[in-house]
Amino acid sequence: MSGSSPAARLQQLFEGRRLTPTQRRIAHSMVRRAGDVPFLSSVELAELAGVSQPSVTRFAVALGFDGYPALRKHLREVAPAEPEPVGGDDAYNEYQQAVLGEIENLRHLAELLADPGPVERAGRLLAASRPLPVLGLRAASSQARGFGYFAAKVHPDVRVLDEGGSMLRDRIDAARRAGASALICFALPRHPKEVVDALAYAQEQGLAVVSVADSAFAPVAKHSDLLIPAAVGTGLAFDTACAPMLLGRVLLEAMCDGLPDAQARLEEFDATAAARGLFVE
The missing domain is CATH 3.40.50.10490 (Glucose-6-phosphate isomerase like protein; domain 1)
Incomplete structure (x- = not known):
């Protein structure tokens, strides 16, 4: 598991789980921001996914953890990565950011096709x-x-x-x-x-x-x-x-x-x- 990408490791964590629509939304948001997730608070993840903070806590419990801190600790252990610099996209306008977002999606696809x-x-x-x-x-x-x-x-x-x-x-x-x-x-x-x-x-x-x-x-x-x-x-x-x-x-x-x-x-x-x-x- 350690040799795979952060997104792939998250996918493996969620595989076989019976998730509610809200939980699937959280999981999807986590996969999209796989490199950042180990450094996000439950409030930040909730904002990213567009759900409530208690929903994030329930999601962590559904995955078998005592709570979100335990889930985040697990992610930091199995998927160590450096967080992207805050505000790193400020140099790009919204159109460039959209293109860069698609480039990232293509990178994830390339990892999947390994x-x-x-x-x-x-x-x-x-x-x-x-x-x-x-x-x-x-x-x-x-x-x-x-x-x-x-x-x-x-x-x-x-x-x-x-x-x-x-x-x-x-x-x-x-x-x-x-x-x-x-x-x-x-x-x-x-x-x-x-x-x-x-x-x-x-x-x-x-x-x-x-x-x-x-x-x-x-x-x-x-x-x-x-x-x-x-x-x-x-x-x-x-x-x-x-x-x-x-x-x-x-x-x-x-x-x-x-x-x-x-x-x-x-x-x-x-x-x-x-x-x-x-x-x-």
């Missing part, structure tokens, strides 16, 4: 599913469409589910009847209840659910067979999703490894595109 096992497993599940449903609603719809656009170049049958409503379950049913064995979901805040319900239904129908979410504690976690987290940026009025987008491309790469004819399909597309003059060279 263990390629989950991504490789997800790639095999997605490659084997015929057809392959790709779910993403509201803020996540662009992620689903982007993934689906590229996946369709190498996968024989990709079905993007980016619209909710009463037809959503019908489309999941149709994919299952056609032979689908897995579904990939992009889930970003704010999380639509419809997505959570759709994943629960997909699992009931026998589909393996692979989720890309902003946190391992996102609401979709309980209905995901495999969830790989990629944080969103929160420094601007609207969240930014560089890390989830990049993770989607990583999953596409892993899926290609499970599709023996992927390269041939890409070459065929390039030849067709050239013959049709699709792109300006």
